[in-house]
Amino acid sequence: MSNTSENPKPSSSSAKMTLKTSDNELFEVEEAVAMKFCTVKQYFEDEKDSDVAARGSTTVIPLPNVHSAVLATLISYGKKLPQSNAVADNHEEEETKKKERKKYEQGLLKNLMPGELLDLISAANYLDFKEGLEFFNQALADHIQNKSVEYVRKFFGIKNDYEPHEEEKYREEYAWAFEGVDED
Amino acid sequence: MSGPKWEDLNMDCLVNVLTRVGIESLLLGAPFVCQSWYKASLHPSCWQIINFQKIESGPLSWYFYDGITTEFIKSIINRSRGNATEVWLPDDCSEEALIYIADECPALKALYLSDILCYRDFMVILPELISKWKNLELLRLGSLSNMEEVFEEINCHCKNFYWLCASGADIERDTASAIVTFLPKITHLYMRNANIDRESLEMILQGCEELVLLDARDCVGYECDDQLLKLASHISNFQHEGSSLFGDEDEWGEHISLDSFDGILSE
Secondary structure, rough: OOOOOOOOOOOOOOEEEEEEEEOOOEEEEEEEHHHHOHHHHHHHHHHOOOOHHHOOOOOOEEEEOOOOOHHHHHHHHHHOOOOOOOOOOHHHHHHHHHHHHHHHHHHHOOOOOOHHHHHHHHHHHOOOHHHHHHHHHHHHHHHOOOOOOHHHHHOOOOOOOOOOHHHHHHHHHHHHOOOOOOOO | OOOOOOOOOOOOHHHHHHOOOOOHHHHHHHHHHHHHHHHHOHHHHHHHHEEEEHOOOHHHOOOOOOOOOOOHHHHHHHHOOOOOOEEOOOOOOOOHHHHHHHHHHHOOOEEEOOOOHHHHHHHHHHHHHHOOOOOOOOEEEOOOHHHHHHHHEEEEHHOOOOOOEEEOOOOOHHHHHOOOOOOHOOOOOEOOOOOHHHHHHHHHHOOOOOOOOOEOOOOOHHHHHHHHHHHHHOEHHHHHOEEEEOHHHHHOOOOOOOOHHHHHOOO
């Protein structure tokens, strides 16, 4: 094996990866952003161990559980996060970026349909995208926090599987609060 | 795409979301959505932060107009499965419940004791319980007759302790001395609305060299001047506004800033 590699090693800020969604769309993503999806990172690192030179620099990573619309949002969110390989900003730049991100986050949530939020959480979970999961889980929690039980059921499409008399009993006696033993 | 498919939201995600909804939703909301949500609401991660104060006020208090029972406190503490990191005791707490919390919360980092609770006779046992909370980092308490012993025990057992709030308390010479002797490395000290004289404050300023924040606003017993400011120059955030020698009789009984505790711990 020769010592020289076929291609000079690309700097991490310009390297791109291609992700393929469940609906067969291809997304070209900067490596720095894609690496925030730990599932992708793991796949990439597993591939690197095998013969990379033969493979070339374009790897297509399949994401059979993620729809293109959802991935687009997650990538967009990932781009807005502080990049670990970015040159350190001075304080002012950092503050501006923070404000931009807040504004972006608010805009994102405003336009989000309830179903989309669930899809985003599922996808972020599958991709092991910690920052995304944190953000969207919080958004969901904020959304359901002060809502009635009926609203929550409707939102999630959940069927009430309590017997009417059970639920009534619980509401009146608050009996469950005094259970000594929780079911495992 | 069809409507929201909550079955895709697996248990881990659901639990993660429920850890963020607050105790009212955990007790009054989630359990009634359906049986698996009830189950998710019992997950220990949801019970790392347990705020009984929020049960005594707000919509939950309707269910507890007879007071919060020891059994209830125990059942909630049980849900944390030993992982509780932050507990706010109710004013209504019993001695048995307090001992139970000491025994069952070895991971405790933050403990909130209200003024009303601290007036109760049985609270003299607090020093004995400190040794069970080796991970304690933050403590909020009111005036206790044996505060000095509490600090001594913290010094002995709680190597990560750095944050003390005694707002509204009487900080006498002995107490100040105990803070300096037993909590010399403390970084955050809140004593807004406290009764503290100048000598005691000076003792603390000189003895606690690692202080980053000292909230001594609206205190009665000292007036800030250049000399004090000089002594406090090592503290990046020293607040003293509103403090006076004799206080304002009309303001008696107002105040207590729960906010200092609340804001810090939610980080």
